[in-house]
Amino acid sequence: MTATETAVPGRASVDALRVAMRRAAAAERAARATAAEAGTPGWRITPMREADLDAVRALDAAAFPENAWRKGGYPAAMARREAYVLRLADGTVAGVHVVRESGDGMTVEKIAVRPDLRGQRLGWWLFRWGMLYAAQAGAPRVTLQVREDNARAIAIYQGAGLRVARRMENHYPTGCPTGLQMQIDLSPTLAGGAA
Numbered sequence: 001m002t003a004t005e006t007a008v009p010g011r012a013s014v015d016a017l018r019v020a021m022r023r024a025a026a027a028e029r030a031a032r033a034t035a036a037e038a039g040t041p042g043w044r045i046t047p048m049r050e051a052d053l054d055a056v057r058a059l060d061a062a063a064f065p066e067n068a069w070r071k072g073g074y075p076a077a078m079a080r081r082e083a084y085v086l087r088l089a090d091g092t093v094a095g096v097h098v099v100r101e102s103g104d105g106m107t108v109e110k111i112a113v114r115p116d117l118r119g120q121r122l123g124w125w126l127f128r129w130g131m132l133y134a135a136q137a138g139a140p141r142v143t144l145q146v147r148e149d150n151a152r153a154i155a156i157y158q159g160a161g162l163r164v165a166r167r168m169e170n171h172y173p174t175g176c177p178t179g180l181q182m183q184i185d186l187s188p189t190l191a192g193g194a195a
Contacts, residue, residue: 023081026136034129043094043122045129048074048083055093056085063112074098077109086113086126097126099133105141105186106134111153124156131160135186142186148178157182 031045048056053074061068077083077098086095094117098109108130113123134142145168146153162182170177 023137026138027084027133029136030129030132033132034125042089043086043125045084045086045097045126047081048078048085048096050075050078052085052093056083056096059093059096059114060110060112062115069110082109084129086122086129095122095126097130099130101137101139102143105139105143106130106137108142108144111144123153127156127160131184131186140186141183143181143183145179145181148180154180154182160184 027045027047034045056074057068057071060074074083074096077100080100082098082100084097084099085093086097088094093114095111095113097111099106100109101107108127111123111126111130113126131142142162143165144157144162146157148154148167162184165181165183168179168181
């Protein structure tokens with residue numbers, strides 16, 4: 001191997017570290033901005049940890065009994081630093097948000113709130129954090145999928161400016177099989193914290 005050949009993997013590692021650091025900084029800025037907007041409500045959004053797995057899986061199964069993630073989904077998202085949790089003041093997990101970079105922006109993979117805590121706008125704040133995170137990370141677009149029968153979530157997304165990009169027949173295996181793909185093009189003002 002030549003010196004040039006050995007330098008390429010090293011450079012790739014440095015680039016991957018820079019991307020990870022950029023994501024972490026964007027997530028932290030978004031968490032601070034979301035908490036400031038919410039008026040310091042006694043909760044915080046943090047990266048998901050291995051110790052959170054049982055609580056997140058239980059939350060997911062309760063929130064989406066027909067479409068909960070398989071066992072390996074959350075560990076994989078954690079390893080890619082794509083999974084975040086909303087913690088109450090006492091540290092318990094109240095919600096989860098999984099977002100990944102995609103070819104044209106960020107894709108929201110999961111937003112879920114414990115059913116016993118619904119109606120407190122926690123889902124909205126998780127979603128808002130994700131929008132700020134995407135903008136802080138420089139994503140030009142946010143895309144997500146939602147079941148067509150999830151009127152509460154659709155109302156949140158439409159209220160935030162997302163529009164239906166396409167309808168997906170037979171997308172989900174059980175319950176309401178039809179899904180909607182929704183998206184929004186992010187403006188530069190969102191990155192600065194403006195609504």
